[in-house]
Amino acid sequence: MGGLRELAAPFVASGPSGVAVRTRLKQLTARDEEVLRRVGAHLGTLACRDLRTRCHDGLDHDAKAWAARKRELTPVSSARWAGAITKATHDQWALARRCALAHLQSLQAGVQTLRHRLSLPLGAKGGKRAPGGYRSRREWHAKARRLHILEDRLARERADWTAGRVHVVRGGKRLARMRHQLPAARLTEPQWRARWEAARWFLRADGESGKRYGNETIRISPDGEVSIRLPAPLKELANAPHGRYVLTGRVAFAHRGPQWADRVAANRAIAYRIHHDPARGRWYVTASWQKPVTRTIPLAAALSEGVIGVDTNADHLAAWRLDAHGNPTGSPRRFSYDLTGTADHRDAQVRHALTRLLHWARSCGVQAIAIEDLDFTAEKTREKHGHRKRFRQLVSGLPTGRLRARLVSMADAMGITVVAVDPAYTSQWGAQHWQKPLTSTTRRTTRHGAAAVAIGRRAQGYSVRRRTAPPRAHRSDVHGHRTVQAAPDAPGGEETRPRVPGPRTRSVPPDAERTRATRTPRTVRGVRSEQERVQDPLLLTDQER
Template sequence: MALGFVAITEGSWPVARRREAGRGLRVLTAPFTVAAPSGARIRDRLRVEPADATVLRLVGEHLGRHQRADLAERVQLGNVRAGDTRRAERKRKLTAVSSSRWAGAMTRASEDQYQLAVRCLYDERAGLRRAIHAITRRLVAPCGKGSKGGVRGYANQNERAQKQRRLHVLQARLAVVESRIAAGHPSITVGGRDLARLRHHLADAHLTETDWSQRWRARRLFLTADGESGAPHGNYTITVDPEDGTVTLVLPKPLRHLANAPRGRYRLAATVRFSHRREEWLDRVTAHGAVRYDIACDPASGRWYLDASWTVEKAVQPSPDELKASGAQMLGVDLNADHLAACVLDVHGNPIGEPITIPLELTGCTATRDGRLRAAISALIAFARKNACTGIAIEDLGFAAARATGRESMGRGRRGKTFRRTVAGIPTARFRERLRGMTYRSGLVVAAVDPAYTSRWGGQHWTKPLQRQSKKTTVTRHHGASVAIGRRALGYGIRRRPGVTGHHRRMVVRRATGQAVTPPRTCGTASPPRTAGTPSQGDKTRPFQGDQLALFPGPQDRSEGHRDSSTGSVRGERPALAIANRNGTVAWYGSGDGGRWTAC
């Protein structure tokens, strides 16, 4: 499930092994290196005065109203070629009510929103088709019986009837999506569809109509200025002086009477500094490179923010094969709903040291969750650099198919519902993007692997060996999964061959049976006689031919006891053991009841 990663090394990684039941394993995709981020974005707070806030709201509402009208016109054109979007005509119309640069930013934003909505329509259609296919297969299977052809039917007639109604609902939604795709008219709600629906449930959200209106108006402001190379400090529409941090912006033509600076510009009393990545921003603006600025408002706190973003040169990341050839260590990471499990692996895929568990508490508001996620990633990067790791291996998770067919393939009842909620709460996309940017800044490489069978095989083959190796950590199956992820990123198999390596090289009795297997023999039979040139087939390496134990009869002495006439043996006699030399002479002998050994 590749969602968002850019594969630098393409291809497939076939593992066509067959299970005993006859079902084949899925073909795994090859591990690939996650591409470096193509841009940077930083934020600083604008401590504006009430008068400045009023001007910003007027400008944002004026531009937002015309941008929404341009977006509606773009949607009516449908899915046409890039040359048939009539952008020049729309831009001339917007220039009359704003400026040339504001008009260019608005038409570009309309095109980006339209293309994003079309991609979302295609994704929704794919998800609906998966869900319809899964329900249809289960409806064909007999109800209340075992699986038929690998497909399990529904438990009872009541559940089957509910699924039939669910199928009709999904088919109706799919028909609407298909018609929108054919017409090229996606549904776009500027400000957010969730916030628009919240208008009818204010009591449940503990909001008043005034609070909702403030949020709605803040979401629909348009204060975005695209960068321009060669312009003063990289942007003419919104300009930030790198020396004193003053912010000025060009006012639209109907609002030019509010200008307090030359050439129809408005200067804010607030200043910005951009503490985070300030050096990069200074290098960019002093060279008059293109920098985009976005002004946003948080109505809940009444704060204003200024975001600066720019593109960076694409860096070529090393492939997994190159990482392995360099002899660097890898940190395998398993992402879970409440923690990160990690383990360090050497170049041969062997775990090193103690595995760690990093808590991941994702509760609270969005800003709090995002901060905790960044803190967990920072701890992960610090652990990787402490252990001299060059890369971090993670799973290429997305859960797109799982979310589409969750009710059919992820359990039923209360337990299945809890499991689906757990899967939905794992921040796969946000974790992926945050990790990609932060690791690149730290000089690390992120390798993504196919998530198939990592938890199952990792827990089966690596939990016990890790627990024997770890003295202070309680190893779980998630730590085993992290080892499996790291081994797959290095190109090794996950499953351990039985008996290849023991946990102690001197005290373990078994041999490396995965490489040299002892042929089985019938129980009760003795090993064939060996000579010096015969290779050893037992559990002990024999340096000399005669160094083996042999049974010899005890010394025939009259004082040993009376011989039994029925059995022919001496009463009270126990066989003696003797060690023979290379020439066959007895060197040591002793009684079989643990007596004293005597040299000959």
């Protein structure tokens, strides 16, 4: 046990802090679409310039520089549009900064692993903590060359991090690089150009409490009327007072519609974003608002009715229900999903699997779901796992971040608590202690189901082992219960099994020893009695007589 790392204590995951709903803008006229395109292109150009200025400032940026940027944007847009653009720029720069730090740490881990493996003799075996040496001289030479490449990249990333430089593209690097691979992406240049321009448009506005309907720039009334405050250079396009343009179509939010309507009626802040999908030729509007963080209940209260342990895998969720004492009850459940295809398809698959899981938890009366607190940030590099390419792909395919965020959000809406546990050794110990005992002639327990039991028991504070070691003094109950599941006040939890006479215990009735010597045997061993050979005349029929 000396080589095992210390396990972190389970904790109740915090609920979501915001809500976002989306609906389609329908019944738009050609003029409506033209106005949206011109406004988005104009504001997108201003956003590109502001991002360039922010990246040029680097670490020297402060509140005064932010105010100066906003003053420059106000004459060519408006005060509120300028505030939305500068805030979006700041968030994008901060995100790029965090991604640069994660990339820097990944390069450092790769360089350390390569240096360690190159220092070992060829063919040296590795362990669970560190990999071994390379298998051949050829592989050693190739990895030595890769070490120099990673060291150069690491030096550049450190210099950029120190100087505060970030590499960011409005519209996304993936879409920008797709321009040079149009045949592989099955796109023509006009199709790519339409996607590129739509991704760089800017049509978003932050909400403001106390203003009419919660937003002064992009306003949606309770009956679904959408109006936009036009920038100063585009005032001639207005069809409503105060430089506003009202769209022809009406919108309605099907998901969380009553919540949105309540906020609009109370003039509470709501942020809106209008975006275009060139592939489908549709326009969408997304409404988002902040919500107070749900107060987490104590861990003991959440686990009072038991827990459902969930093991996350690349293609399914393995779940098992446990009672309040850590005993698995019922049968395991499996919620499959397919993570191939487009991002929307993958997201829908994960959402559908979580919906089935939560409905099953509600039907069981369980108020808590235990899930592993997975983070594979440093586990995806090929320098650590070597030739285990399929394993790296398996780890990269696990939807850890998206699944955990969606589960917390959906569970909060249904009143179910999510408990995060340390993922260390759950699969190994679950298979060791629970896979075989839970396997029967009618049920084959998988390794993932056993891991779900281990996760649930760890959330409850029990050890994964099914039984604790008995006391050394003797095998009685002097030192308390031997099972961690039974409560201290459980009567008869560890008493000796009573001896029940009968064929099951191969014993005779209680009074057999006392009457055995005084009874007279009716038969002789090996000889049939006369009573057995004589037929009872009452049993003969009339025909036989």
